[in-house]
Amino acid sequence: MLELTRLISAFHRRGVLGGSLAAIAFAVLGSAAFTAKKRKGENDGASPQARSHASSKTLEKVNLRLKVNNQIYDIQTDSRSSLLDALRENIDLTGTKKGCDHGQCGACTVHIDGKRVLSCLSFAVMAEDKSVITIEGLQQSDGSLHPVQQAFIDNDAFQCGYCTPGQIMSAVSCIEEGHAANDEDIREYMSGNLCRCAAYPNIVAAINQAKTQMKRV
Numbered sequence: 001m002l003e004l005t006r007l008i009s010a011f012h013r014r015g016v017l018g019g020s021l022a023a024i025a026f027a028v029l030g031s032a033a034f035t036a037k038k039r040k041g042e043n044d045g046a047s048p049q050a051r052s053h054a055s056s057k058t059l060e061k062v063n064l065r066l067k068v069n070n071q072i073y074d075i076q077t078d079s080r081s082s083l084l085d086a087l088r089e090n091i092d093l094t095g096t097k098k099g100c101d102h103g104q105c106g107a108c109t110v111h112i113d114g115k116r117v118l119s120c121l122s123f124a125v126m127a128e129d130k131s132v133i134t135i136e137g138l139q140q141s142d143g144s145l146h147p148v149q150q151a152f153i154d155n156d157a158f159q160c161g162y163c164t165p166g167q168i169m170s171a172v173s174c175i176e177e178g179h180a181a182n183d184e185d186i187r188e189y190m191s192g193n194l195c196r197c198a199a200y201p202n203i204v205a206a207i208n209q210a211k212t213q214m215k216r217v
């Protein structure tokens with residue numbers, strides 16, 4: 001310890017180190033003691049396979065009956081599964097997109113009981129006994145496109161198309177809610193749906209076209 005104290009004061013005299021005592025001790029003693037301590041906290045001795053097995057045992061699977069696009073699906077999924085993951089992974093309806101998975105982009109928008117929701121922020125179990133509509137279920141009963149879908153095509157309201165299913169689901173709600181009276185309102189009530197291709201002017205034009213066809217402004 002006497003040697004360590006001498007070394008520290010030597011460093012100070014030379015102005016080599018201005019850091020903390022811990023930094024000095026690390027420089028002098030080497031990393032062995034510090035890394036050993038870190039490893040002790042990181043690794044409890046279990047192999048990755050054993051740890052993975054242990055964590056999978058803690059997953060709770062639940063049986064769910066979901067009504068999506070007027071069809072019944074019985075699925076088994078993790079109780080913590082988002083509605084977005086259940087739609088895409090369990091039901092194979094991949095039209096609903098995963099963008100941020102954090103409620104910030106709107107790509108995952110679907111309708112539950114007629115209201116737009118972000119499916120990445122909704123637990124699948126919360127959709128039981130409710131009616132979920134996705135982009136795949138938006139077409140008319142005769143198979144023709146929904147007026148908003150047709151308007152997006154007519155107005156070139158997309159480029160890469162990744163945000164488009166969410167934009168269309170939100171646009172339908174925007175019109176049905178009565179929030180499409182003018183361009184300013186449309187921009188405001190569509191502001192939760194981001195488009196990295198910046199197709200915004202065309203999206204507003206598409207909504208203006210569709211609202212006259214839906215006659216619900």
Ligand code: FES
Pocket residue numbers: 097098099100101102103104105106107108109118119120121
């Ligand atoms: S994926 Fe849900 S808001 Fe972005």
Ligand code: FES
Pocket residue numbers: 157158159160161162163164194195196197198199
């Ligand atoms: S069309 Fe590409 S992100 Fe919107």
